[in-house]
Amino acid sequence: ENIFDRPRMAPKTPIKNEPIDLSKQKGCTPERNPITPVKIIDRPQPDPWTPTANLKILVSAASPDMRDREKKKELFRPIENSEQSDTPDSSQYDIVDDSTVDEFEKQRPSRKQKSLGLLCQKFLARYPNYPLSTEKTTISLDEVASILGVERRRIYDIVNVLESLHLVSRVAKNQYCWHGRHNLSQTLKMLQEAGELQYGELMTSQHKEQDLEYKFGERKKETIPDSQDRPLLDFSEPDCTSASANSRKDKSLRIMSQKFVMLFLVSKTKIVTLDIAAKILIEETQDTVDHSKFKTKVRRLYDIANVLTSLGLIKKVHVTEERGRKPAFKWIGPGEFPGKTDKLRGHSPTSDPLPGAQRGACAQYQTSATGKQRFTRHASFNSAQPCEATRRKVSSEPNSPRQERQDENCSKMINLAAVCRQKIEEDTGNKACDTETILNSAKNSNITLPFSLLPVPGDSDFCVNPLPQAVFPVVQADVPSFSLPTGISSQASHTSTPAASKTENGKPTLVPSQPFLCFPSSSLFMLCGGLQENNLSEPLPTAGDLGKRSAQAQAAVPPAVCQKRSSCKCSSPSAPVDDEEPAAKKQTLEHSDLPLSLVVPKSPSESPKAESSPGSGCSSAVHLETNNHDHAGPAVPEAANKESIKPLDCQEQEKQSQNKDPDEPSPGNEHMSKENANQPFQPQYLYVQPPPGLSSFNFLFSANQAPGAINLAANQLPSLSVPCVMVPSAALASFPLVCSPSFSSPLSPVPDGSFSAAAATNFSMSSLASTTPVFISTTAVVTPKVSPAPSVDSQQPAHPALHLSPVLTRSCSAVQLDSPVCMGHPVTLLKLQQPSSAPLTPKSIRPAHHEAFFKTPGSLGDPVAWKKNEGSQTRNASSVQRRLEISSTSPD
DNA sequence: CACTCCCGCCAATTA
């Protein structure tokens, strides 16, 4: 009888469930099956039926450890299956009825519930996609395993895959460091490049290869020869590889994971069938490919695929081929990485220019970003890169079995890098200043103050990915633009991505008279230079003021510098992107008083192309250019921005503004000046668009009064998740930042999450598309004007401040809005604001996001010591300076 | 039956 019952009760699966239950209620088992007495009683284990179960029991009997584990599992389980909660009860009940079966089912975790994918999701849920660079999250395997209620073995499966993508790194035994997705884009880019080398043609050419085998063989040959798989693979684990790596590691799940991802990145169709992948990945034994091996490989691929699916990088699909339908996976992660090699290369060049020290820093920085020794590989990939040496060094350094340590160092590295950048920027800034001055003089003395926005590459990642190219071009473009603001602007607008268009739409509202700067969004922007307040009649002075403020806000720019020139130059993005943003936010918060105005002179508009230039108004733009050129390398990395930057709106706006102001034939500068002069308060905005596709954010800065020149450094850095930020410098103090939702377009290669800022995290999470706009206002005020303007009157120039919801602004300073509202266009933003600032944020924002958003920003801003410091100091020293100081101290 | 993929043994590595 007993037997009979049981089967019913706990048909097959029960086993696992039972353990759980058992754990809870060991006593229960017996109860449950009073009938079955024996087995149950004897063993706590539930699994009796399956052979394994029996085995297990035996084992457990034999080893206490096992039992313990089981217990633990059980204990944990509850977490997993909250649903099961009733299990015990049900089980008991079950005893009686058949109904039990159902319950069992309910109870039973069911295989799916235990799937690696689900487990991975739980795992991922525990960590932020874009953790603040500052905070290191360590993962304890034991802890996680227990929390998730699974054996450690499963955690290894997850962690190994995550590690292959550099989302985590091993720090020590049982200890992993969570990096989040900041580097993901870079990693993917690398993999893509590597994949192209290895699998290149194959994949592309043969999307379909049905004849796996046949082709397979060929491929193998090809692949193998091209690059040693190892190397590529190693890339995850660098050089050291050799020794340890060999036997065991070669097959490692990590490597397989990377290769698997490579296949997707290389594949045109972005769809890879398991069998093909398995064949390709078997390479080694190419010919031998025995069935068993194949099977094993496929199993492993499932494991990997589950994790990747959890990461939102791929999804399961079915491909129907001649044979029939085959399981396959489609890449749904970030699309192409535009720059790819080019970017890298471009980047490197930029880096070259940097001072040796800096360069070194950069290299390190990169490494750190990468998180590991991959550099070696990188080097290999990009032979072109000048930095190889440094990288190698770096890579070599960490011989440690694992790279983790490197990772640890990464943060340091990053800091150093940041510092270096700042320095560089400063230098450049100076240069820039010069140029600016010149320009200004030429154009109009009026030119707004330079205020520079620098995107700061927050993370090494950024560095890695640098999009220098864009930057340069941009810069140049900018220059011309100066001269021809209008035209430029128009062009810029065109160039600008869709987003730009959006902005454009909004523009009118936004900037009737105000000029805009569009930047490609880099993750971070630093504002350098003082902002000028329009109020301040004089640009310069104002600029100085602004600069201070701005500087504070961004911290990047030293106060002095901040002043027009300096400010311009300051562009160096010392701080990582994250920081910057936060800084900005902080600024806003802290300095709310001060209006942070970005002045985007016309020049910005011109700069359209050169996104980088964008920031600076005329002058600033110039700076940028100069800077970029000169410095190019380092700071520029942002180059990405350059391109991304689309003057679009700005231009248009500028134009408009210009139009308004009849005078200026001249470029944006004029606008600036005019605006400044004419419209003391008219807000000027800087709009930074993120590279298309990515989550980068755009920032809009308006500086009504203050026409400080703004320099934007475009960071390549990964864009923030936030699409756009508008910051109006209200007349004064407050600057609100509004982030418009980025487009989802994943265009840019930019990594999704590149953005370090926490804020990004939330958004980015989804992937690129995060549309959520972020609204940041320091104090509350955003420029009212702005808000209204966009939607309605762009024209209204001067509303000073929008009132952001005080709460938001103050507290957070930044608020996210759902994209809907803000979504793309500044206009929307404006609208939002109008609604009154207050409401806006809240509504749009999703709770979660809000939190996250706030946190990040807040964390950034608030938390950030330096920022705070700034706040206090702010005026005295620019944020930049502070940063420098800080950085200098620390690094030094 | 094919597809998935969980489970956990046990060897390789590491501490």
Add this chain to the structure above:
DNA sequence: TAATTGGCGGGAGTG
């Protein structure tokens, strides 16, 4: 030597 990692493949669950 003990503990940690992680390759590997049996075989269970699912459709």
